[in-house]
Amino acid sequence: MDRSAEIADFLRTRRARISPDAAGVPADGRARRVPGLRRDEVARLAGISIEYYTRLEQGRGGNPSPEIIDAVAGALRLDPTEHEHLTNLLTKPGGAARRASASGPQRVRPGLYMLLQTLDHVPAFVLGRRTDILASNALGRAVLTDFEALPPSGRNLARFLLLDPESRSCSDEWERYASETVAMLRLDASRHPNDKQLADLIGELTVRCPEFSGWWHDHKVLQRTHGLKTYRNALVGDLEFHYEALTLPGDPDQTLCVYNVEPGSPTAERVQLLRNWTAPNPARTSARTEV
Incomplete structure (x- = not known):
């Protein structure tokens, strides 16, 4: 950069x-x-x-x-x-700039995997540097995509949203979600100016996503905290979530994202259907990954 x-x-x-x-x-x-x-x-x-x-x-x-x-x-x-x-x-690297470089794989601690299993009634996942999906629960995979079925290099939210044709049909607000994810990448780029994997991802998105360059050159930055998300699921239909993004103590580069559901709402009923759909396969619990 x-x-x-x-x-x-x-x-x-x-x-x-x-x-x-x-x-x-x-x-x-x-x-x-x-x-x-x-x-x-x-x-x-x-x-x-x-x-x-x-x-x-x-x-x-x-x-x-x-x-x-x-x-x-x-x-x-x-x-x-x-x-x-x-x-x-x-702030020059080596000074007060926080996390001036990123090296080595990110690891999700065992207690966090247990927390994801506890949150089996709502979609949840752990987001790392460069929007890597570090772990997810069964409902998280059902609502977004089965990241754990992808090779490690493909387990990335930005790559899914901007390059997978399936993502564009998952919500009427795809453009907003995609542009906000680009803003998250730009913030990451200033936090980790020496992250080669991030630079490679930005290069890939520049070449393969027609909209990426325009969003990137807007210089918008975003730290995701909370808000409303809507998705269209092929099995159960439209879903509406109130999400919370929590920076994890001990590792500010990991964020726990939880998609909460309004009790008694149509989404609650549809999420229960998805939960029933995913429950019979206990082997689908989050596999521990390094990216």
């Missing part, structure tokens, strides 16, 4: 989305040649010199202090995830 280009593109796209009126910048009579805020306006809002902000946006700002990063994030009205992303980009 070209870090200077990433910094420049991210800062340019973030200031382009903010109108002077929204930022409280008074009109100065000058014609505007760019959408959103100009560099000098961001610098003024952040309380730093235009010369320094320009170097910062060009990736030549050295190793800025947390106070400088906070000031720029405030001027650009970044949300907490965007703020983290900017910090990752502006």
Whole structure:
């Protein structure tokens, strides 16, 4: 990843989305040649010199202090995830940037496998770096796809959503889910700039998914937390879930995703049917994998 280009593109796209009126910048009579805020306006809002902000946006700002990063994030009205992303980009590897590199396979601890088995009444799975599916329960495989039937390299949420034709017919909101997953990958890329497997995945998606490049160049970042998901299942029909994504203590690169069901709802009845469908095969419990 070209870090200077990433910094420049991210800062340019973030200031382009903010109108002077929204930022409280008074009109100065000058014609505007760019959408959103100009560099000098961001610098003024952040309380730093235009010369320094320009170097910062060009990736030549050295190793800025947390106070400088906070000031720029405030001027650009970044949300907490965007703020983290900017910090990752502006902090040189080896400094305070969190998880500057990723190496070795990710392992799911035994207690987490037991937790997945306990959550047998709702779909659940563990998401790792680069959206790798590290483990899943039977309902998780029934609702999404049987990741454990795939080779280890194929057990990846982004690869499934963007490259598997089956995924596009699983929900009317495929485009939103796919673009949000790309935003998750971009956040991962700033957390792990030296992750070769992530770089290879991005290259593959660029070549094979027509929509990927447009989403990638939007520079949106996303940390999944909670929300609503809808799916269309070939066996039982439409399903609606209230999902929670929980970062796991002891490994911030692993996320437990649980698709909760409203009691007494049509989805609850349909999930029970899926549960009955998957229950007779006890051998389908999550196999321990390394990716």
